[in-house]
Amino acid sequence: MPIYLYIDHGSVVHRLNPTVKVFALFVMFWSVYWVDHPLALLPLGALMIVLAQLTGAWPNFYRLRWLFILLIFFTTLAWMVFYRKGPALIDTPIIHLSRASLTFGLGRGLKLAELLATSVLFLSTTKVEEFTAGLARIGVPYRVGFAITLAFRLAPLFIDSALTVVQAQSLRGYDFNRGGPLERVKRYVPVVVPVFMGALRKANNMAMALEARGFGMSAMPTSYIDFPIRPRDRVAYALLIGLAAIYFLIYWTGYGSISAK
Amino acid sequence: MDAVKPRGPHQALAAPDAREAPGAIGVAVEQGTAHPAAALDDVTFTYAGGDRAALSHVTFALGAGEMVGVMGASGAGKSTLVKCLNRIVPAFEDGAFSGVVRIGGRVLGDERVCDAAPIVGMVFQDFEAQLFSTNAAHEIAFAMEQVGMPREEIAARIAPALAAVGLIGFDDRDPTSLSGGEKQRLAIAAVLALRPAVVALDEPTTDLDPEGKAEVFALIRRMRSDGLSLVVIEHEAEELRGCDRIVILREGEIIVHGAPAEVMTRLDLLEDCGVHPPDLNRVLSLLGIAAHAASIDEAEALIRARYTNLPARGASIDSGGAPALADPLAAPTDDRASAPPIVAVRDLSFAYPYGPRVLDGVSLTIAAGEFVAIIGQNGSGKTTLAKHLVGLLAPAAGTIMIDGRDRAALRPAETAATVGYVFQNPDHQIFAATVADEVAFGPRNFGLDAAEIARRSDEVLRAVNLDTLGDRDPFLLSKGERQRLAVASVLALRPRMLILDEPTTGLDYREQRRMMALVGDLNRAGIAIVMITHTPWLVAEYARRVVLMRHGRVTFDGAVRTFLARDDLLAGSSFRAPEATALGRRFGVVALGPAELAAWIKGRA
Numbered sequence: 001m002p003i004y005l006y007i008d009h010g011s012v013v014h015r016l017n018p019t020v021k022v023f024a025l026f027v028m029f030w031s032v033y034w035v036d037h038p039l040a041l042l043p044l045g046a047l048m049i050v051l052a053q054l055t056g057a058w059p060n061f062y063r064l065r066w067l068f069i070l071l072i073f074f075t076t077l078a079w080m081v082f083y084r085k086g087p088a089l090i091d092t093p094i095i096h097l098s099r100a101s102l103t104f105g106l107g108r109g110l111k112l113a114e115l116l117a118t119s120v121l122f123l124s125t126t127k128v129e130e131f132t133a134g135l136a137r138i139g140v141p142y143r144v145g146f147a148i149t150l151a152f153r154l155a156p157l158f159i160d161s162a163l164t165v166v167q168a169q170s171l172r173g174y175d176f177n178r179g180g181p182l183e184r185v186k187r188y189v190p191v192v193v194p195v196f197m198g199a200l201r202k203a204n205n206m207a208m209a210l211e212a213r214g215f216g217m218s219a220m221p222t223s224y225i226d227f228p229i230r231p232r233d234r235v236a237y238a239l240l241i242g243l244a245a246i247y248f249l250i251y252w253t254g255y256g257s258i259s260a261k
Numbered sequence: 262m263d264a265v266k267p268r269g270p271h272q273a274l275a276a277p278d279a280r281e282a283p284g285a286i287g288v289a290v291e292q293g294t295a296h297p298a299a300a301l302d303d304v305t306f307t308y309a310g311g312d313r314a315a316l317s318h319v320t321f322a323l324g325a326g327e328m329v330g331v332m333g334a335s336g337a338g339k340s341t342l343v344k345c346l347n348r349i350v351p352a353f354e355d356g357a358f359s360g361v362v363r364i365g366g367r368v369l370g371d372e373r374v375c376d377a378a379p380i381v382g383m384v385f386q387d388f389e390a391q392l393f394s395t396n397a398a399h400e401i402a403f404a405m406e407q408v409g410m411p412r413e414e415i416a417a418r419i420a421p422a423l424a425a426v427g428l429i430g431f432d433d434r435d436p437t438s439l440s441g442g443e444k445q446r447l448a449i450a451a452v453l454a455l456r457p458a459v460v461a462l463d464e465p466t467t468d469l470d471p472e473g474k475a476e477v478f479a480l481i482r483r484m485r486s487d488g489l490s491l492v493v494i495e496h497e498a499e500e501l502r503g504c505d506r507i508v509i510l511r512e513g514e515i516i517v518h519g520a521p522a523e524v525m526t527r528l529d530l531l532e533d534c535g536v537h538p539p540d541l542n543r544v545l546s547l548l549g550i551a552a553h554a555a556s557i558d559e560a561e562a563l564i565r566a567r568y569t570n571l572p573a574r575g576a577s578i579d580s581g582g583a584p585a586l587a588d589p590l591a592a593p594t595d596d597r598a599s600a601p602p603i604v605a606v607r608d609l610s611f612a613y614p615y616g617p618r619v620l621d622g623v624s625l626t627i628a629a630g631e632f633v634a635i636i637g638q639n640g641s642g643k644t645t646l647a648k649h650l651v652g653l654l655a656p657a658a659g660t661i662m663i664d665g666r667d668r669a670a671l672r673p674a675e676t677a678a679t680v681g682y683v684f685q686n687p688d689h690q691i692f693a694a695t696v697a698d699e700v701a702f703g704p705r706n707f708g709l710d711a712a713e714i715a716r717r718s719d720e721v722l723r724a725v726n727l728d729t730l731g732d733r734d735p736f737l738l739s740k741g742e743r744q745r746l747a748v749a750s751v752l753a754l755r756p757r758m759l760i761l762d763e764p765t766t767g768l769d770y771r772e773q774r775r776m777m778a779l780v781g782d783l784n785r786a787g788i789a790i791v792m793i794t795h796t797p798w799l800v801a802e803y804a805r806r807v808v809l810m811r812h813g814r815v816t817f818d819g820a821v822r823t824f825l826a827r828d829d830l831l832a833g834s835s836f837r838a839p840e841a842t843a844l845g846r847r848f849g850v851v852a853l854g855p856a857e858l859a860a861w862i863k864g865r866a
Contacts, residue, residue: 004395063614165690167673168689171676171681172677172703189692205390208385208390210393211378213378214407217378
C-alpha cells in the first residue's frame, strides 16, 4: 500500500509551479473562511470534485472516505447541541434541530470537509520536494520548510507502525474498547509505548542518515527542481485571485452568511 | 566549463590528484600516495551511559581501493567503528572519544557529520530511514543539493548514478514501491552521486531476500573493482570472501585481522564471535581438509582430490534416498496426512483497495507438528497470507478454517489462543516495565487467574531461556533476547501453531542459532511452526516443508529436499540454495547442511 498521498498522474495541476499550489492552498482556506452557508460552500465543493477527477486523486479520497463522512455528520450533529437558534423541529435538552441549526451545522461540516479536501488535493498533486522548494521560494527558511515536509514524510511511517502495534497487541487478546472514556485512554498504553520508542529510534536513524548525506552543510542548498513561472501558472494565479475576490465579495454582500435567505 | 560537464559516473570531490577510470563506478584512487583511504589510530569510544567501551584502542587502516569486511557479534563495536569514519561518532552520538581518525591523510577534527559527506559515504541497514524522497531522482539529488551543487551538475549525475546501481529508467519511481534490493541499491546510488573516496556499508543486506542480497553484493563487487575504498559489515562470512582483508571485533577490540583465507578457516572462532562460518569451509573441515575454498568450484576440486570415488558432476540427483541422509530433521515427512489440520485455507484471494491482487487462489493446510517455511520474494504475499490466518486481514474470496471453525466467525483474539503470531520486529509489541509483566500481558487479557499466569510465565520464560531476567526492563535486553521475549509472550497463550515472521532478522549467528534451537524445541513439543524467512540455511536445516509463493500464488508446496533438488523452482524463486546444498549437488546429492554432506561423502569413501 502506498504510504504517501502523492499520486503521479501528470495532470496540469501536477505541473503547476509549487508556489502556485501553495497560493492555491491559501486561497481555498481564505474562501472557505469567509462564508458559512452550505449553498455558498457548494461551488467550492463542486470545484474540488472536478479537480479530484482531473488530478486522479480519487484513491486518496476513497482512503479517507470515512473521515469525510464522520466529519460532516458529527459536526452537523454537534452544532445541533450548541447552536440553539430558530424555530425547533425537534427540541430536547440536548438536541435542538431547527432549520437554522441544521444549516449552520452542515455549513461547518462542509467547511471542515473542504479544508481537508483541499489538503488532500494539494498532497495528491505536490511532491514533498516541491512543497519544500515552494516554501523556500516564498521566503520560508530551508530548514523550517524541510521540517514541515519531513513531518509529511514521517506521519505515514508512524501510522503504519501504530497499525502494526495495534495488530500485535490485539493478537495477544487485548481489547482496546473496554471501560469508560478515561479507562479507554489508559488502555492505549500498550500501543503508545512501542510506537513512541519506535519513533524515537526511527527519528534518530533518519537524522543520522540525513546528516550522512550532507544535510546541514549549507543553509541554502541548491534545488534540483527547476520551476520557472510559465503562462499556465500566470493563468492559475489570475483564476485564484478571482476566486479569492469572489468569495470576499460574497462575504461583503452578506450572501455567504446563514441569515441570508 | 569543466565543473558542470558530466564526467565519469563518480569522481571524488576531495581528491585533487585522483585519476579517472572512465565509465567506472568508483572514484579514481590515489594510488602510490602514502596515505591510506581511511585510518583509525588508537580510537576508544564509550557511549554515554555505557558500562564498557564500545571501541577500545582500535587501530585500523583501509588502503586506497581496498575492501575490508568487518564481522563480529551484536554489540562488538562494528557499527561504532564505521561511524567513526564520517564523524557520526563522536559528533552525533554522545560519549567519550579519544584517538585520531584520518580520511585520505587528513585528520578529522571538529567537522560536523555533514562536512564529511562528500568524502565518506555511508549506507545503513534500515532503508526506510534513509530514503525520504518521493522519487528516485530526488533521492539521488538530495545529497548534491545539500552540498550546494549547481542544478545542471545534479541533473548530469543522476542518470550515471542510477546506471551504476542497475536502476536505469527508475527516475520517477516512488522509493516505497521498490523491492528491498532496489531500495538498498538506490540508497547506495544516493551516496555514490557525491563520488566519495570511501564508502561504508553497515549490514546493507540484513532485511533483503536472497535475490536482493545477491544484487547488492554484486554491486559492491563492482564498486570494489572500480577502485572505491570500501568497508562492509556483514554477519554471513561467505559474502565477504572477496574482501582484501577481514577484521573481527569482540567487545570493542580487534581480535583477528587478516586475509579471508586466513580468517575463514578459523571456524570455531568465527562462531564464537557471532559470525556464520562459510558452509564450504565447514564441509572441508569436517572432511579433514585444512583449506579455504573461495568458491564452490574450489571446494569441489579439493574434495575430489581427496575422495576420488565420488559420482561425477551431472550425475542424477539423489534427493534423500541415501542412508546417510536419514537425519530426522531432514527427512521429508508426511505428517500432514496423519494429523487433523489446524489451519485449512481454500481459494484465498485478497487485494488492497485500488491495489493489485496480493493473494490469488491460495489453498493450503497445516497440521499439528508440522514445520513449514513460507518463502518467496519480498511482495510475493507471504506476510499477507500469514495475516489472514490470524484474522488481521479478511479475505476478498475463499475460506479459512481454524480447527474446523470458519475464521470469519472468530475475533483475532479468539484465534490467538490457537494460532500465535510473532511479528518481525519484537519492538512492535514490547511495552511493559519488566520481562515478567510483558509475558503476563496476554494471559491477563484472557482473564486467567494470578496463579495460572505466574505458572505460564515461568514456563515460557524457561523455554526461551530468559527465566533469570524476569525483573529486567525489556528495553535493556539485546535484540536476540527481545525477539525471544516476543516469542515467549505469544507462547504464554499456549497456541498450537506459531507463525514467525522473519524470526532471525537483525540477529547475529549465535543469536540466530539460539532462536532456532528454541523454535525446534517447540516444534518437537508438538507446536506447528510456520516460518516466513529469506534465509536459505534456516529453511534447509530446520523446516521440513516449503511453501513457495510467487505473485500471490503458491507455486510449490512440498518437502524441503524435493524443493532444493529442483533447479526450475530455485531459478524462479529469488531463493538460493545454501552453499553446502549447492556443493552436494555437484556430487549428485541434495544435502541440507554441511554436517549431512560431510557424513555422506565420508560414507562413500
